[in-house]
Amino acid sequence: AQTVTQSQPEMSVQEAETVTLSCTYDTSESNYYLFWYKQPPSRQMILVIRQEAYKQQNATENRFSVNFQKAAKSFSLKISDSQLGDTAMYFCAFWCRADGLTFGKGTHLIIQP
Amino acid sequence: SAVISQKPSRDICQRGTSLTIQCQVDSQVTMMFWYRQQPGQSLTLIATANQGSEATYESGFVIDKFPISRPNLTFSTLTVSNMSPEDSSIYLCSVEDDWGGPYNEQFFGPGTRLTVL
Numbered sequence: 001a002q003t004v005t006q007s008q009p010e011m012s013v014q015e016a017e018t019v020t021l022s023c024t025y026d027t028s029e030s031n032y033y034l035f036w037y038k039q040p041p042s043r044q045m046i047l048v049i050r051q052e053a054y055k056q057q058n059a060t061e062n063r064f065s066v067n068f069q070k071a072a073k074s075f076s077l078k079i080s081d082s083q084l085g086d087t088a089m090y091f092c093a094f095w096c097r098a099d100g101l102t103f104g105k106g107t108h109l110i111i112q113p
Numbered sequence: 114s115a116v117i118s119q120k121p122s123r124d125i126c127q128r129g130t131s132l133t134i135q136c137q138v139d140s141q142v143t144m145m146f147w148y149r150q151q152p153g154q155s156l157t158l159i160a161t162a163n164q165g166s167e168a169t170y171e172s173g174f175v176i177d178k179f180p181i182s183r184p185n186l187t188f189s190t191l192t193v194s195n196m197s198p199e200d201s202s203i204y205l206c207s208v209e210d211d212w213g214g215p216y217n218e219q220f221f222g223p224g225t226r227l228t229v230l
Binding site for chain 1 (some may be wrong): 115146179203214216219224226
């Protein structure tokens, strides 16, 4: 079984600042995928970014980028130029074909005006 | 991507009653999942529902408490039976898009917020 750990229950930054959310995982799988999901107050889970474990290049989606350190089993999310609409719960998740999706406990990110 | 709707979006129920939550997908999918998200917590998988077979329940969840139906490839229901206040949670339906690629992306419904008094 896999485990996903998010050590920051809550974070708060000012609008336009850059913020990094941390995530570590543990697995014996060699072929897997990592995701960051966003859950705003509307409850709708939204996929923010995806990283294939076999790719060394860090994934980037507009203001969102990851720092994927495979040897350290670390997968942090960086949000640049943060906006009020980024306020949400952020869940790190691990997927492998054997076990499907495993979520971390989440980080509540608050963007202050 | 799949578009998922859930009914009801929220409900307030009395202890001892049951509530059935519906999940409708706009495309045919093989795998559907039901999650529970307790207040301020992460998502916990209740069961996996494949069309034409019994749902597979995760440890700590049983069919008598959370019966699931999966009559076709676009629809599923989850019933929360004999409810107690501890069942107050958000219940999310999710589907897996098996597009033939190396991984299966999951899409989530908007959730049903259940409050049990």
